[in-house]
Amino acid sequence: MADFLKQTWYMIGWAGELDDGVLARTITDTPVVAFRDTAGIVHAIHDRCPHRFAPLSKGIRKGDAIMCHYHGLTFDGAGTCVDNPLGGPVPAACRVASYPAVEQDGMLWVWLGDPALADPALIVRFPWLNDEGLRSIQGYTRVDANYELLTDNLMDLTHAKFLHPGFGGDAYSPHNTMEAGRDTVLSKYVVIDIDNPEFPENAWSSHGNKVDLWDDIQWYAPATLSLSSGVVLTGRPREEGCEIPAAHVITPESAGRSHYFWGSALPKDSPLSNDGFREVLSQAFDAEDKPMIEAAQQRMGEADFWELGPVLLGTDAPAVRVRRILREMIGNEKKSQAASAEMSAA
Incomplete structure (x- = not known):
């Protein structure tokens, strides 16, 4: 497996690529899906549902969250499962990793390392x-x-x-x-x-x-x-x-x-x-x-x-x-x- 710098910002796409709802890309072997909430703020979460491991990017943006198109589990920008349409409580383990995301100069950036170190001032400006x-x-x-x-x-x-x-x-x-x-x-x-x-x-x-x-x-x-x-x-x-x-x-x-x-x-x-x-x-x-x-x-x-x-x-x-x-x-x-x-x- 290749070595990558982890504590850094990586560009995931151009801002206009989110016009259709979601943007999925793998970064340093990590599948990530980005989307905007209803306020226009960009979020990035792990692109794999913890239920049957379907890509969340194949799902549907629903309000401030993404609904998995396989069984309907819905995850917000923090990676929390906020809805189980099949009934019953949401299992405590039903969540995905979330990553700091920034939109700047028409570019979308994500940080896959320690969130405490994710300083937007480190992003190169254009x-x-x-x-x-x-x-x-x-x-x-x-x-x-x-x-x-x-x-x-x-x-x-x-x-x-x-x-x-x-x-x-x-x-x-x-x-x-x-x-x-x-x-x-x-x-x-x-x-x-x-x-x-x-x-x-x-x-x-x-x-x-x-x-x-x-x-x-x-x-x-x-x-x-x-x-x-x-x-x-x-x-x-x-x-x-x-x-x-x-x-x-x-x-x-x-x-x-x-x-x-x-x-x-x-x-x-x-x-x-x-x-x-x-x-x-x-x-x-x-x-x-x-x-x-x-x-x-x-x-x-x-x-x-x-x-x-x-x-x-x-x-x-x-x-x-x-x-x-x-x-x-x-x-x-x-x-x-x-x-x-x-x-x-x-």
Whole structure:
């Protein structure tokens, strides 16, 4: 079984995904169902009825609760069974785990660890998703690969030279620098004096002039990434060009499968339509990144990344730093849990 960070917030979906009533996703091998109560507040509970183990997400939202569609047992946002329509008292054991849930910046987050540690202030903010001066889009991609492979892909953007022709292709030969903190890594890429690639040209025309490109991507443990990309006429300050912010949030479903939530935004006056913008990003993530990452996972099988003895290049430094920070955080968390268990047993 894979090791995951437990005391952390994981994104379960976009707020709009609850428009149809309930949202079910497995996070770190834990089935979770989210729903809104009649006041619009989001709740998240374990997605397995304790009676015959049917998924509660197959049930029906009923007022401030979810009714299991198998035998009608109904559970509220605290995981308490509030109705047994077959008669008789509700058994004391008839309840499911509930998880802290937060809706923020159009995103839905859940905390599967100790509820006492679930501080919403720890959630990475993406306020530009609600910026009235921008047009934002959101998407979701399910990837049959370990979540750390997706993080590797994002922290080493040199693959754009080979995998993403619309983002620069052969012209994307960036200078890279890195800044690392205790639980964050910032990787910066700059390409100077090139013809404007297809995607940024459609979003912001350089009118035939040479441009400078930048991509600043910041990783926050365990797998939330904030990207600032942009284009400006060569030699001019960034504020004169076009910045394209993006969110890349990866939630592990299991050891070999991940949820990949992505969102980005353009200035409202950009000539690129929302449909065209979505098509560009879907091409990059679904048609270019996803097949390659899944193919790599298939070749790896169930082997650990480091057990295979990867040959490392200089451009791997940001992704390697992320992996090492995350391994240390998971190791420290496991030590802390073990120490707490020993104290409880004493």
